[in-house]
Amino acid sequence: MYSVLFGSRGSTHAIPNSLSYKTYYFYQKIDHFGFLSNATFKQRYLVNEQHWHQENGPILFYTGNEGDITWFCNNTGFMWDVAEELGAMLVFAEHRYYGESLPFGEESYSDAKHLNYLTSEQALADFAVLIKALKRTIPGARDSPVIAIGGSYGGMLAAWMRMKYPHIVVGALAASAPIWQFTDMVPCDVFYKIVTNDFHKAEKGCAESIRGSWKAINNVTSTAEGLQWLSSEFSLCAPLKNKVEAAAFKSWLQETWVNLAMVDYPYEANFLQPLPRWPIKVVCQYLTHPTVPDQQLLQGISKAVKVYYNYTGNAPCLNMSQTATGSLGAMGWYYQACTEMVMPMCSNGVGDMFEPQAWDFQAYAEECRALFGVTPRPDWADTIYGGKNIKSHSNILFSNGGLDPWSGGGVTKSLSDSLVAIVIPDGAHHLDLRYNTNYDPQSVMDARDTEVKYMKLWIKQAANSP
């Protein structure tokens, strides 16, 4: 998940190597769970066989999430890094309703009727059907063990794939997968607390400055001149005109801090946005004096925000409507958040640096009905995927970064010998899935070693059971 709020989004990433894959399309049934229609759509998937040991060598299968699959392919260097060692084929499967995999083409998002097949269950069934077809049709793949890999929502799908289709995938690496960020599983304030902590640890005064900024914005935007001054100071493409837009401005800032926490990587990277090494440290150098007057505080915030939105120096102005890459499918994710993926979030301004905001399911549901004509089912994820009661499953690695706000809803303690939690204290959102670099902290190198060790174990287990 690259969005917490209505109106948030995820970002393109420079491709470190030139990746070589072939693009294919597979005809999937639009509805796996009903027989009224046999209509199909073309699901895109990408394949690299360069290092594959053709006689039943393993398949690493990326369970695509809410965006263009080429973007996930380019940002999951880990799979490319380990392919040779494992003799693995790489497959990246696009999630329905994202990228090119649109069940009803341009009509896919037109109304609730067309959106009706955008569910995690249908997506998992797509993956299951595709994997069976690949094993049936690719010479030498019949007995290939398949490992599901994914990050964020894709990590949830990887874990659920193993839970629901253990006959199809021998194991799963679920990176930064907040499978417990649902109602009554973790406290709703855990997410913003972690974001806050990242800023708090980066520099003295940083979290406090942000906490103080909300009131400063309220003060400044109470006058027309203030609105104008703020718009100019932040180089906004569309100047703020009133209180409602000032509120949207605060939401945009909040999302910016969240995104920074997600991508606080130890090297220059372009995931949600092009950013420097350890971007929160860079941001926080402008936020060391929380008690200065309002305008001075907001000048610091402006400089900080521009690290995120204009690290390249090429942005003529800041556009509040886009906080991250266009490769993510924002509308699709909002729909999913409005149906199955109801993830309660709250803040109180004390344990965190944000304005107090309670979790209000009724208001949330109203917004969903207004936007899509659907009513969220907050209990469903627990019913179908088991919530905290998942010990009977096996062969799932849950990796989480200590810097990543989504780790609050993740599995950070091992549940059994084969439901293993891997914590990367210095890691942000699925850092372990990214390419090896010279800047990697020891913790992520250790995590990847553990991940490869378990994958080899699963492959061996599969070879030993006929």
Place this chain on the structure above:
Amino acid sequence: MYSVLFGSRGSTHAIPNSLSYKTYYFYQKIDHFGFLSNATFKQRYLVNEQHWHQENGPILFYTGNEGDITWFCNNTGFMWDVAEELGAMLVFAEHRYYGESLPFGEESYSDAKHLNYLTSEQALADFAVLIKALKRTIPGARDSPVIAIGGSYGGMLAAWMRMKYPHIVVGALAASAPIWQFTDMVPCDVFYKIVTNDFHKAEKGCAESIRGSWKAINNVTSTAEGLQWLSSEFSLCAPLKNKVEAAAFKSWLQETWVNLAMVDYPYEANFLQPLPRWPIKVVCQYLTHPTVPDQQLLQGISKAVKVYYNYTGNAPCLNMSQTATGSLGAMGWYYQACTEMVMPMCSNGVGDMFEPQAWDFQAYAEECRALFGVTPRPDWADTIYGGKNIKSHSNILFSNGGLDPWSGGGVTKSLSDSLVAIVIPDGAHHLDLRYNTNYDPQSVMDARDTEVKYMKLWIKQAANSP
């Protein structure tokens, strides 16, 4: 499953004890897997708490199959027999589209659109949602371990319930559940071979007589007088008029032999029909001379068939349109067989006593399209439920009767320490789920002991894991 052929059905059973249960209704979403509509229907369920240990005592949950739930309730004496020993609450949940649990009332079967929510996945989701609601609302049930129990298709659902919702049921007793009676899992002729073997073992010449009867029928029905003679000899309510009806007559006989194999119980019972003790033995006493002339052979067949259809002596004539109890929902099962539950069957007249009939999926699919406007998906059950590759699951008992033709598609060898096969050599279709009687063979008594032992183990496991 109480039907193999298009046109077969399952029968009411005398209630041995006066069962005391309360009837409830629960509002279920018609579509658990889509958000276009939140429409609900009333699912019926029956509850007995007489022996329940209210502080987290176990719940035995019958996963209802293709018929009126009161009929399954009355024919699952095992649950009533063990309730006291286990301190268990009994719940019998009706399967959607059967009995009173009709999603669209009288319209439920009107067309493919209304039938679209009749799937095993939706039924399992109903059970999951209902169990969660019971545990939430019944005082003392919050931490009650739930064990899924079912026979036949209900046994498949019990097993699948544990596979797909292991967080909701701690284990499953899947009695006579042919979870492998799908494409490419077992030979298609296994079913009729077992039927044949039952008749073969019962009496010398019996299977041979039946094998010879098909040709005798062809011979006799080649003339108008023959058709008339046969109709009269069999006391058919509607005399046979032509070749097409003669073919239907043969199908009806075939189904009769199948049903006898299913209900070859060691005592008088009324499950599919009122029948004597070991009915195949009774039937076979009329079928000891396979080489007699056609009419004489068919006179024997007629006497045999009347054991099944007129044991009570009250039937004024034999009605070919009904082979078993009206408590089963034949139409619903045909629809399920035409969508997910595609179970290949074939005979060759050599290894079995039936006319040679190859498995012809194309013809089958055509019939489904004509009947319901749907096309069967023969691979789907394997994709969603794992086929033969189910070793990663746990806590499932698969019991099968050696006399039961469905045992050919069942799990008759243990797959692991906790996927345990129980074979009852003298048992017909889910004999173990019926009441204890003085006529029970030792094998079924042993089976029930094993079943109780494992249920106690699961209950203990659940108590030990918080």
